[in-house]
Amino acid sequence: MRTSVTLLLALAFPLAFCQPVVAQTTPPPVRYTVAFPNAAHHEAQITATFTNLPTTPLQVRMARSSPGRYALHEFAKNVYEVRATNANGQPLTVTHPDPYGWEVAGHDGTVTFTYTLFGDRTDGTYAGIDWRHAHLNMPATLVFARGLEQRPVEVKFAMPAEWKAATQLRPESAGNTYYAPHFQYLMDSPTSLGAQQVRSWQEQGKTIEMQVLHDGTAAELDEFVTKTKGIVKEAAAVFGTLPDYDFGRYTFIANYLPQTSGDGMEHRNSTSLTSSRPLRGQGALDNLGTVSHEFFHSWNVERLRPQDLEPFNFEQANMSSNLWFAEGFTQYYGDLLLRRSGAFSTDQQYCDEALSGVVNAMLNSPGAARYSPVYMSQQAPFVDAAVSIDPNNRANTYLSYYYIGAANALALDMLLRQDHKTDLDTYMRALWQQYGSKQQNYAPARPYTTADLQRVLGEVARDTAFAGQFFRQHIYGHTLPDFEKLLAPAGLVVRKAHAGQASLGANRLLFNTDSTLTIPVTTLVGSPLYQAGLDREDVIVKLAGQPIINRTAYGALLARHKPGDVIPVVYRSRGQERTAQLTLTEDPTLEVLPYEADKRAVTKKIKAYRNAWLGSKAK
Structure with a gap:
């Protein structure tokens, strides 16, 4: 076939074959070496080599943001002892034109850029280095050069012999050397170095592996992996297939050592899982919840990806209007997969661990009643592990896109099942087929918009009016779902957890040794404290005429009252003692x-509904 095509081209364009042929060459890779001569003090020595450069000054940068994180993190703050040399090892002049990068001029086409990196936070965002491991998020670890983003990359880890690398980077033949096709893939490839415990299995012809650092037993890890296998099967059943992992494997990069911070971060062919909780008891279940959520991301957000996050910009904060879907729907499915796989062993456990939290957050958040999921998504650069020191009013203006998205996913699943003879699984599969299944250059070929999500919902429900109304009310708008009505067909009841009990409406109080109470956070709109004029940092001196000596005395005082009672409060605010009247409300x-826990009858119809929703879908 190739010969025939060549002959036809030669006959059609004979003059073209008289011209000189210019060879198409692959640009030389950017090469990194990462070594740990001072790991006990959380330092790495990193060398980046850039070759075949134009004569203009080389602009070397440190990322300011990271995939799956939406705020700025200013990773350059942990880079020092910067040096650069040319091809002959001669020193080059390095300037520092802004806080995030360096400029190297006068080079001979080659720049070897060397620096020390400090890292002592083991999670999905930063770099954690010590004598027993290194957990590296690449934007927090490796510099890059502007203009070279499409070059392939090689990374060599110079590490202790007992350490092995857990990474989605492709291993090369040279020892401890790994390949990325370009800068975007490199930055999306967290790597854990240490004495990995590895469990690997086949699922739908693809390799799934869990590489783990932990201090527990092999039996605990085996049990954890067995439950992970169930989650993998249930997640694949939602979409009908596993993704085509780029190098034929998916890696759970798990760090469960005592020094780690709790986190989970999705990546294209892997996830970074960090927690100090052990793989037993409640710790194992909590860790498994992160596994479930992050694995679902290998479809939703990694391949089924919003257009406003593609491509990811590493030099600024990334804002999306669709995190309610990318993260919120994933939150819903993360818990649902735990129930379908049997990790939540009963409907009661699923309600306690998942549904109660989502419903309570949605219906009791002042922010959810005021602003839309789209708005909450757009707030991510200010709330997603963002750092600022001034107080804010988010208690009254914000609900995490995880919760507001999960609550709307739950509501939509119920609406589809009850009114449209379909379900959320079908919706997710339709979106996957249209927007996630086709990939090119390690990225989605067709990222979606919010309008696309609405259009596909109309197709799945066979009701474009319903889809339009749902998006207007619940996605662009802030209408709260009627969960009491929506959950009744599943035999679930929504009720007050402490019916009849009086409350100040305080989401947090500090009990002081001088028998006073401090309000440490902003009071909630509509609560008794808010209505009486009390706010953050005010100190309650007396409540109903009494000092509050401890939490027990506080509980006893409220127990003597009922919702609607009016009690006096004496408090200090901004240096002044004041008085007010508090009208107590019901908690x-x-x-x-x-229904079983509420002593209500459970019919066969309810059982069938629950099974269709919560039962296993894996074959």
Whole structure:
């Protein structure tokens, strides 16, 4: 076939074959070496080599943001002892034109850029280095050069003999050397170095592996992996297939050592899992919840990806209007997969661990009643592990896109099942087929918009009016779902967790040794404290005429009153002692319970509904 095509081209364009042929060459890779001569003090020595450069000054940068994180993190703050040399090892002049990068001029086409990196936070965002391991998020670890983003990359880890690398980077034939096709893939490839415990299995012809650092037993890890296998099967059942992992494997990069910070971060062919909790008891279940959530991301957000995050910009904060779907729907499915796989062993446990939290957050958040999921998504650069020191009013203006998205996913699943003879699984599969299944250059060929999500919902429900109304009310708008009505067909009841109990509406109080109470956070709109004029940092001196000596005395005082009672409060605010009248309300905390726990009858129809929703879908 190739010969025939060449002959036809030669006959059609004979003059073209008289011209000199210019060979198409692959640009030389950017090469990194990462070594740990001072790991006990959390330092790495890193060398980046850039070759075949134009004569203009080389602009070397440190990322300011990271995939899956939406705020700025200013990773350059942990880079020092910067040096650069040319091809002959001669020193080059390095300037520092802004806080995030360096400029190297006068080179001979080659720049070897060397620096020390400090890292002592083991999580999905930063770099954690010590004598027993290194957990590296690449934007927090490796510099890059502007203009070379499409070059392939080689990374060599110079590490102790007992350490092995857990990474989605492709291993090369040279020892401890790994390949990335370009800068975007490199930055998306966290790597854990240490004495890995490896478990690997086949699922739908693809390799799934879990590489783990932990201090527990092999039996604990085996049990954890067995439950992970169930989650993998249930997630694949939602979409009908596993993604085509780029190098034929998916890696759970798990660090469960005592010094780690709790986190989970999705990546294209892997996830970074960090927690100090052990792989037993409640710790194992909590860690498994992160596994479930992050694995679902290998479809939703990694390949089924919003257009406003593609491509990711590493030099600024990245804002998306669709995190309610990318993260919130993933939050819903993360918990749902735990139930379908049997990790949540009962409907009661699923309600206690998942549904109660989502419903309570949605219906009791002042922010959710004021602003839309789109707005909450757009706030991510200010709330997603963002750092600022001034107080804010987010208690009254914000609900995490995880919760507001999960609550709307739950509501939409119920609406589709009850009114449209379909379900959320079908919706996710349709989106996957249209926007996630086709990839090119390690990225989605067709990222979606919010309008695309609405259009596909109309197709799945066979009701474009319903889709339009749902998006207007619940996605662009802030209408709260009627969960009491929506969950009743599943035999679930939404009720007050502490019915009849009086409350100040305080989401947090500090009990002081001088028998006073400090309000450490902003009071909630509509709460008794807010209505009486009390706010953050005010100190309650007397409540109903009494000092509050401890938490027990506080509980006893409220127990003597009922919702609607008016009690006096003496408090200090901004250096002045003041008085006010508090009208107590009923404790607003909600819970979701199966009918069985509320002593209601469970019919065959309810059981069938629950099974269709919560039962295993894996074959």
